[in-house]
Amino acid sequence: MCIPVPRSRVADLAGITLSLGCLVHCLLLPLLLLLAPALAPWLGLPESFHAAVLLLALPAAWVAMAGGWRHHRRRLPAILAAVGLLLLALGLAAHGQWIALGDPETADRLFTSLGALSLASAHGLNWRFRHRRG
Template sequence: MTPSVAKALDLSAVGLSGLCLAHCLALPALALLLPALGAWAQAEWVHVAFVTLAAPVAALAFVDLRARRPRSWPLAWAATGGLMLMAAGALGFPSENLERPLTILGGLVLAGAHVANWRRRHRCGDCA
C-alpha cells in the first residue's frame, strides 16, 4: 500500500471517529432544539453503519497486506479493542445504559490508534 493511501485511510478513520462523536454528543442536544433530528439521533442503523464502515478501514490501515500481519501489534490490538467497544455500544451490550459511553470510548480508542499509526508511519516510513 502506498504511503499516501495509508495516510488517507488513517485520516479518514479519524474523521469517521469524529463524526461518530458528533453523532453521540451533538445530535441528542440538537434534537432538543430541532425535534426532526431526534429520529436520526436515535436510529440504530446509524450505529451499525459506523461500525460497518470502521472495521474495514481499520483492517486496511493496520494490516500489511503483503506480509499478512499487522504493522504494529500493539496498535492493531488497540484498534481491535476500540472496534469491539464500538460494536458493544452499537448492539446495546451489556446494557442500553452503557451504549453511549462504550461507543464514545471505543471511538476515542480507535481514533487514538489511527493517530498513533499515522505518526508512526510519518516517523519511520512504511516500517514493519
C-alpha cells in the same frame, strides 16, 4: 504532478474522520436534542446508522493497521483499534438492545464514545508511527 497516496494513509484518514464523526454524533447530538426539542424530528438518524458506521470502520481500520504494521511493526495501534471496534460493536448491541443492560441509551453512548476515542487514537498513533522520521 499527482503523487499517489498509499491506501493505508487514506484508511487512517477515513478512520479518524469516521471516529470523530461518531464521537460528535454520540456526544453532540444528544446535547442538541436536549437544547432544542422542537428540532428533534429533523436531527434524528436512522436506526441503521450505528451498523453502517461499524461496517465502514472495520475495513478502514484493517487496511490502515495492516499497512502501518508492515511499515513500523508496532502493536499498540492495532490493539487500540481492536478495542475500539469491540466497544463500537458493544455500543451497537446496546443500541439494538441485544444485550441486557439497565440503561441501554447510556451504555450505547458510553461504549460508542469510548470506542470512537480508542479508534481515533489508534489511527492517530498509526499515522504518527508511519510518518516518524529516524
